[in-house]
Amino acid sequence: GESVGLHLPTLSVQEGDNSIINCAYSNSASDYFIWYKQESGKGPQFIIDIRSNMDKRQGQRVTVLLNKTVKHLSLQIAATQPGDSAVYFCAGVYNQGGKLIFGQGTELSVKP
Amino acid sequence: DTAVSQTPKYLVTQMGNDKSIKCEQNLGHDTMYWYKQDSKKFLKIMFSYNNKELIINETVPNRFSPKSPDKAHLNLHINSLELGDSAVYFCASSHRPLAGEGNIQYFGAGTRLSVL
Numbered sequence: 001g002e003s004v005g006l007h008l009p010t011l012s013v014q015e016g017d018n019s020i021i022n023c024a025y026s027n028s029a030s031d032y033f034i035w036y037k038q039e040s041g042k043g044p045q046f047i048i049d050i051r052s053n054m055d056k057r058q059g060q061r062v063t064v065l066l067n068k069t070v071k072h073l074s075l076q077i078a079a080t081q082p083g084d085s086a087v088y089f090c091a092g093v094y095n096q097g098g099k100l101i102f103g104q105g106t107e108l109s110v111k112p
Numbered sequence: 113d114t115a116v117s118q119t120p121k122y123l124v125t126q127m128g129n130d131k132s133i134k135c136e137q138n139l140g141h142d143t144m145y146w147y148k149q150d151s152k153k154f155l156k157i158m159f160s161y162n163n164k165e166l167i168i169n170e171t172v173p174n175r176f177s178p179k180s181p182d183k184a185h186l187n188l189h190i191n192s193l194e195l196g197d198s199a200v201y202f203c204a205s206s207h208r209p210l211a212g213e214g215n216i217q218y219f220g221a222g223t224r225l226s227v228l
Contacts, residue, residue: 032212036219043116043202043219044155051213087153098210099168100217102155 012109019077021106023090026071030092034100035064035075038087047075047088077108085110115139116220118203124226125193132189133223135203143167144186145204145217146178155202161186162209190225198227 013019025033031052036044048059050066050073057064063076077084087105094101116137125131137144145168146158160168161180175191190197203220211217 034216038153041221043204043221045219046216049213049216089155093211098212099157100211105153105155107153 009104010107010109012111013080015080015082015110015112017080019075019080019084019108019110021075021077021088021090021108023073023075023103024071025073025090025092030094032093033064033066033073034091034093035062036089036091036102037084038089038105040086044089080108080110082110082112084108114220116203116205116218118201118220118223120223121221122224122226124228126228127193127195129193130189130191131193131225132187133201133203133225134185134187135220136185137203137205137218138184139205139218141205141207141218142183143206143209144180144183145206146186146188147202147204147219149200149202149222151199159186159188160209167209193225193227195227198225200224 034049035047037047038044048062048064050057050064055066061078066073085108087107089105090103091100118135143162145160147155148158149155158170158172159178163183164180177189180186200222202222204217206215206217208215
């Protein structure tokens with residue numbers, strides 16, 4: 001079936017270090033993936049997206065990598081800052097139904 | 113100005129009661145959504161409306177009834193509230209109904225519903 005999952009529920013990093021948040025998806029085909037950031041008490045906020053025909057996309061301090069062979073994507077945050085502390089979700093869009101299927105979320109904590 | 117706004121932010125009520133959550137977006141989007149986030153932060157779509165028409169209706173108990181008076185508003189009415197309805201409910205909106213590139217969903221701040 002369709003599912004998007006995360007390897008770790010929590011991640012703690014030192015301020016200034018790079019963070020890598022991982023996500024795996026199931027066998028069903030996906031056209032498109034998105035990363036959302038959810039700060040405490042707020043709604044999910046779009047960070048970056050990637051089409052399935054790409055393997056890398058860069059934004060400001062963030063990079064998403066997609067490995068279709070092993071059905072895995074990751075979000076890399078460079079020089080992690082305290083303001084990056086949040087829950088990060090990957091979400092996939094499947095070519096049927098047009099719905100966003102969210103993963104469980106990884107809580108990122110940044111230590112000063 | 114808040115793009116997607118929900119009211120109330122917190123809702124505490126007794127089992128068996130009926131309650132409503134309201135959502136409004138000022139982004140000019142045609143599509144609006146309701147999501148439910150459980151205690152483990154799992155986020156799942158419940159409904160979507162496009163121009164006041166129901167598009168997505170997931171396996172949600174019929175105690176939940178969305179209503180869209182116009183494309184800028186999508187309200188959620190819940191009858192006979194149960195303990196398991198306790199969650200955070202998020203409203204979202206996007207330009208078009210099908211999720212995909214160039215059609216980002218913008219979320220409200222959420223309504224935390226606690227059923228006692």
